Amino acid sequence: MANTGPAAQSTAHAKMPAGWENGAMTTPETSASHSPSTPALALLLDVDGPVASPVTRAVQPEIIADLLALAEAGIPVIFNTGRSAAFIREQVMEPMIAAGMPSSILIHAICEKGAVWFSYTSTGPGAVHVDHDLAIPSAFGDDIRRLVAEDYASHMFFDETKLAMVSVEQHISVDNSDYRAEQQLFDADAMDLMGRHGLGVVRLDHHAPDSDDRIDYRVDPTIISTDIESVRLGKDLGASRAVELLAAQGVTPQAWRTVGDSRTDYAMADWLHHNDHPVKHIDVRPADGVPVKPYEVLTAADLGLGDDIIHDDAGAAFLRSWRRALLG
């Protein structure tokens, strides 16, 4: 699970659209000729929460339509997610193509918190890139798969689509509070397993260094999953890749909007601000409290909406507001 393998690589290459040579980050001619080099905005979007419903994990048709309209107008749309490339293909790329994605559009997807990335057009996905230095050792992943099958299969499943991270996710059919209780037990077992594999690990405020006193991995519990990953992964890494992918196209946005539903999503805006890219962050689930930041943070209240408009409903409202502001 922790590597792409020749089969996965060849599949990715076989689906490469015209103009994508050897998986390089080349841009199809159609896109380059239509993309402004200094668009007014670029959108860097967490997926679970602001784009995909955390309940159904699907994407509203209105969100797909607004993403397409903004992208067609030359606004870079970039996903920055902990999800796998396979998830983004199924839940985001395929609905966009099915909705009539124009051939001029190139969408970038940074997956697995920056360890994996690919781009797609109306003809499908380009090569899937994996930073193998950031992948979890496959022997450890195999043990987690076994642990889930033996002790936790009633509440959660092992995500077989991850190429660098190890993720174990709540079954949709299970009540979230039941899952959260079981997740505590799973996380403790996973930490024990990492110790037996000699992997230094941190979970929240719990530190368990390896024998060299190093911490290379973290266990990150989210509300619907536990992610086990290199400490070098994060939404900040995804943001840096986003800037690189646009730079490779000759695109320098005048300003960025980052959108997320978790505290960790602020790392996108933190990184952009720190590197002198004008940015505002949109928090679609501000119930945890909005931290003080050196850049502007917006919530649905800034659109005149109530506290009950959260998750993808808030994400949809912001996409619509940008579409109206930029396209009339």
Ligand SMILES: [Mg+2]
């Ligand atoms: Mg999220």
